[in-house]
Amino acid sequence: MKRSYENALKLLETRRRKGRPKAPASFTSQDAAKPIDTQTVRGVPSLVGMSEWLKIIGHSDSEVDGLNIVHITGTKGKGSTCAFTRSFLRTHGLRTGFPRKTGLYTSPDLQCIRERIQINDQPITEDLFTRYFFEVWERLTAPQLEPNSETIRQPRYLQLLALLAFHTFIREEVDAAIFETHHGGEYDATNVIQKPVVTGITSLGMDHVAQLGPTLESIAWHKSGIFKSGAPAFSVLQESGPAEVLRDRAIEKRTNLTFVSTNNLLPANDKNLSVPVQRLNCSLALELARTFVQLKAPDQTVDASDIADGISNFKWAGRFEVIEDGLSRWFVDGAHNTLSLKQAADWFVTNTCALETRNCRILIFSHFSEERDGVTLVECLAEALSKHGAMPDYVIFTTYEEREDGTTRIDKTLKIPETPFPDLCSVYTSLWKGVDSNAIVSNSPTIEGAITLAKEISAERSGAQILVTGSLHLVGGALNILRPQI
Structure with a gap:
């Protein structure tokens, strides 16, 4: 070879x-x-x-x-x-x-x-x-x-x-x-x-x-x-x-x-x-x-x-990272357990509640794992955000699939979930609507699609604060789109 x-x-x-x-x-x-x-x-x-x-x-x-x-x-x-x-x-x-x-x-x-x-x-x-x-x-x-x-x-x-x-x-x-x-x-x-x-x-x-x-x-x-x-x-x-x-x-x-x-x-x-x-x-x-x-x-x-x-000089991609992108401000953290999700929620709330104007809040979430109960993680995140009165206006559940055309870098580790995307995301959607009936919840089969939708909402609402969390696989895909490597 x-x-x-x-x-x-x-x-x-x-x-x-x-x-x-x-x-x-x-x-x-x-x-x-x-x-x-x-x-x-x-x-x-x-x-x-x-x-x-x-x-x-x-x-x-x-x-x-x-x-x-x-x-x-x-x-x-x-x-x-x-x-x-x-x-x-x-x-x-x-x-x-x-x-x-x-x-x-x-x-x-x-x-x-x-x-x-x-x-x-x-x-x-x-x-x-x-x-x-x-x-x-x-x-x-x-x-x-x-x-x-x-x-x-x-x-x-x-x-x-x-x-x-x-x-x-x-x-x-x-x-x-x-x-x-x-x-x-x-x-x-x-x-x-x-x-x-x-x-x-x-x-x-x-x-x-x-x-x-x-x-x-x-x-x-x-x-x-x-x-x-x-x-x-x-x-x-x-x-x-x-x-x-x-x-x-x-x-x-x-x-x-x-x-x-x-x-x-x-x-x-x-x-x-x-x-x-x-x-x-x-x-x-x-x-x-x-x-x-x-x-x-x-x-x-x-x-x-x-x-x-x-x-x-400290740098650590995808951990408590903020990316400015025109009207959108992306809060990216690879939290994937209850402890880290609570910390990610606190960080997001601290940095968005201090704003003089009330910008739209968007959550992009994905988690598929044999080791962790995704429902528990969604419940934990919803509780943490609700506690601060900072529930997102829009919630987008997505997968670990990065691009809509199916392409990915040859050296990017991709984890394919065993649970079908529509099944688990429908569970997540029902759960979130039960916590916050006012939220607009949608699903995207790719990370790129979720980010595109968030950008469209941000443009319509004259700006948005967007939390991307739930998995390092999600965050890695999001970074490849928001800040592609040369």
């Missing part, structure tokens, strides 16, 4: 499984310190095989350790915390020379797959992605592998992407690497990291309960699996139950855990800190960056200029 970017994407796509396994895990992983929790873990945990695959593609534990990793997990704010940490380290590196190269691995992507693997604020190029993908792929599928070896089993989609990130960062000789877990922690593929420099946990909430358990305590247990002996651990303040679990796990993992509250010394008026939860995420990231520099460059410190410039 020709080594091309398009072929790399096609091969990667073959590793995507059709659905999450339902059967409980039935064996013990040599990668895990304890037997697998069969009450929540289903199928083969993502961690299993990662250590062996890294060795097959030529990387030792010491090479992974040499990446100087900051490992971050949580329910809400993982991506933003990773991005703030990256921004602080990058700004510090530009001033002092260390870290010279900073890698960032996150998921999912919004506009293209290469967003998941970044170096110095930029997604890796198509050429680098292609070169390193085929290096990993060909080593993992080499015929000389022992046919009876356990490692003959091939990595799944997210495992392969994590392996590609490790390989890329090692080959590109980054001085620091920030890794976001996929979900969970204890059995997550990224937990092959044995010696992170520092670890962090963002706000915990009820999400991925089929894999992480039905309580905040069980979720806290899984997330704190990234704690490692000798690596300082930090967490934002949590509820008492999960906080106690985190403390116990820190003792078990032989590390020191520090709870972080919002840093009152952060700039008061910076637009990147206008949302309370972002101030908290930034505060956690600052502690992670400070500790990283203290441990890896003891003669240096993250100073006031690093902090100010790091916050000013």
Whole structure:
């Protein structure tokens, strides 16, 4: 097969499984310190095989350790915390020379797959992605592998992407690497990291309960699996139950855990800190960056200029993002669980209720998932907006399909819902009309159609404030239309 970017994407796509396994895990992983929790873990945990695959593609534990990793997990704010940490380290590196190269691995992507693997604020190029993908792929599928070896089993989609990130960062000789877990922690593929420099946990909430358990305590247990002996651990303040679990796990993992509250010394008026939860995420990231520099460059410190410039230069697409477009003002946030939807609603209300003139409000929403109840999310969002007396005048339910002509970028991850669009959207429509009979509710089979309709309404009403939320897949498609990549 020709080594091309398009072929790399096609091969990667073959590793995507059709659905999450339902059967409980039935064996013990040599990668895990304890037997697998069969009450929540289903199928083969993502961690299993990662250590062996890294060795097959030529990387030792010491090479992974040499990446100087900051490992971050949580329910809400993982991506933003990773991005703030990256921004602080990058700004510090530009001033002092260390870290010279900073890698960032996150998921999912919004506009293209290469967003998941970044170096110095930029997604890796198509050429680098292609070169390193085929290096990993060909080593993992080499015929000389022992046919009876356990490692003959091939990595799944997210495992392969994590392996590609490790390989890329090692080959590109980054001085620091920030890794976001996929979900969970204890059995997550990224937990092959044995010696992170520092670890962090963002706000915990009820999400991925089929894999992480039905309580905040069980979720806290899984997330704190990234704690490692000798690596300082930090967490934002949590509820008492999960906080106690985190403390116990820190003792078990032989590390020191520090709870972080919002840093009152952060700039008061910076637009990147206008949302309370972002101030908290930034505060956690600052502690992670400070500790990283203290441990890896003891003669240096993250100073006031690093902090100010790091916050000013922060960017994280699709999270509390505002796009001005003529008469329309788009509030774009990839909230997809109840905790984040409440925060998105508060952010939208705060920024629209302060307007001198009463502009039309429009909501564009989409959510299709096996893991989350979309009806619960719609109810949560309606309640949050209603509480502030800020119900939208128009509501548009749509899908994850991006363009009306069916085209999409070859490197854009697209999730096709199993539930037929008309069926679920009719449920959403009935639910919303039951909450607000005055709202004008419509459905669009594509994101492009929903945005076009919102623009038409905005033109008719001499301006509109438009909230786009419910899914990262929706937000990624919306950004491709509102702010297409060159």
